[in-house]
Amino acid sequence: MLLFAASIFTGINAQTEAVVENTRAIEFPDIPGYVTLKCDLHMHTVLSDGNVWPNIRVQEAVKDGLDAISITDHIEYQPYKNDIPHPDRNRSYELALKAAKGSELLIIPGTEITRSMPPGHLNAIFVKDVNKLQQDDVMEVLREAKRQGAFVFWNHPHWTAQKPDGVATLTDMHMELLEEGLFAGIEIYNDNTYSVEALEIAQKYDLTLMGNSDVHSLVDWVYKVPEGGHRPVTLVFAKEKTAASMQKAMENRQTAVWFKNTLVGEQRFLAPLIEGSLELTRIGQGQVPKLLIHNHSDADYVLENISDYKLHNFAPVFTLKAHESTTVMVKTLETLESFDLKFRVLNAFINPEKHPEIKFTVE
Numbered sequence: 001m002l003l004f005a006a007s008i009f010t011g012i013n014a015q016t017e018a019v020v021e022n023t024r025a026i027e028f029p030d031i032p033g034y035v036t037l038k039c040d041l042h043m044h045t046v047l048s049d050g051n052v053w054p055n056i057r058v059q060e061a062v063k064d065g066l067d068a069i070s071i072t073d074h075i076e077y078q079p080y081k082n083d084i085p086h087p088d089r090n091r092s093y094e095l096a097l098k099a100a101k102g103s104e105l106l107i108i109p110g111t112e113i114t115r116s117m118p119p120g121h122l123n124a125i126f127v128k129d130v131n132k133l134q135q136d137d138v139m140e141v142l143r144e145a146k147r148q149g150a151f152v153f154w155n156h157p158h159w160t161a162q163k164p165d166g167v168a169t170l171t172d173m174h175m176e177l178l179e180e181g182l183f184a185g186i187e188i189y190n191d192n193t194y195s196v197e198a199l200e201i202a203q204k205y206d207l208t209l210m211g212n213s214d215v216h217s218l219v220d221w222v223y224k225v226p227e228g229g230h231r232p233v234t235l236v237f238a239k240e241k242t243a244a245s246m247q248k249a250m251e252n253r254q255t256a257v258w259f260k261n262t263l264v265g266e267q268r269f270l271a272p273l274i275e276g277s278l279e280l281t282r283i284g285q286g287q288v289p290k291l292l293i294h295n296h297s298d299a300d301y302v303l304e305n306i307s308d309y310k311l312h313n314f315a316p317v318f319t320l321k322a323h324e325s326t327t328v329m330v331k332t333l334e335t336l337e338s339f340d341l342k343f344r345v346l347n348a349f350i351n352p353e354k355h356p357e358i359k360f361t362v363e
């Protein structure tokens with residue numbers, strides 16, 4: 001068991017000493033001024049209604065190359081309590097913390113406040129003591145979370161079990177919570193579902209964009225990881241990789257969401273993230289110069305050419321596949337020392353309908 005854990009953390013197979021390449025790790029570059037933290041801040045274990053022990057969540061996250069997770073077991077929903085008594089609600093955090101020892105993974109203490117709509121379900125992360133959140137009045141629970149300095153976000157506001165039409169909608173109670181500063185983020189993506197209405201709410205009320213797995217069984221099964229799939233993550237653009245810096249970044253809405261080969265976030269983060277993923281090398285001169293573009297990220301970027309020049313080997317819309325190099329030929333019509341290229345990124349969104357734009361100067 002120990003050997004198994006060690007091999008996951010180091011990527012070294014203990015028997016052969018061969019370095020095993022971790023091809024499933026989720027990869028995005030840092031951006032100027034910030035580190036890009038890949039985070040899944042909503043998941044369950046047998047300490048509420050999940051199917052695994054907390055150490056499995058840690059091992060999955062290490063395999064996925066995540067920087068931070070929060071195990072957010074339900075406070076009010078404890079279907080296994082007769083089999084697994086659970087008097088201390090900080091245990092999933094403590095067990096995960098122990099399991100993550102020796103790895104680079106940050107474990108953020110968290111829990112899911114689990115109520116009928118309104119207000120529905122909310123995650124409180126960076127909490128100090130989950131036990132103190134066991135109270136009847138949800139307003140008092142959220143006030144206690146605030147006293148503990150937690151970051152609170154509204155989970156799956158579009159969940160059809162609580163909102164049959166799947167349309168995220170703020171109620172009077174949510175407006176009260178917002179006025180009192182009792183939540184600051186919203187999931188626009190949960191499990192396998194996207195809510196464009198949640199994105200609209202986030203933009204209207206300055207809420208932090210969140211996207212999380214809410215996994216109950218195994219990440220590999222739900223997201224078909226062996227077939228090349230990936231879990232949804234919240235990308236947090238933090239000054240440094242610490243819990244405090246991460247929380248500050250979330251409070252400042254410095255996040256984007258990555259799911260199903262789609263990025264959602266503000267232009268100020270998506271543009272440098274995508275530009276930083278792509279490395280351009282000029283390999284030809286003349287009137288149709290050739291470029292090699294290497295995509296260092298996990299996203300297959302679907303680009304629309306909006307440059308002043310047409311492309312010689314692609315229609316205006318083409319794809320730069322993840323971790324591959326693509327040759328792009330540009331009709332500059334005359335031999336140029338340097339020229340600019342501009343693209344619209346069609347699998348990324350800066351609001352419900354608008355795509356970010358990126359720009360490169362080719363020397």
Ligand SMILES: [Zn+2]
Nearest residue numbers: 112121155156
């Ligand atoms: Zn929930």
Ligand SMILES: [Zn+2]
Nearest residue numbers: 042043112214
């Ligand atoms: Zn949940």
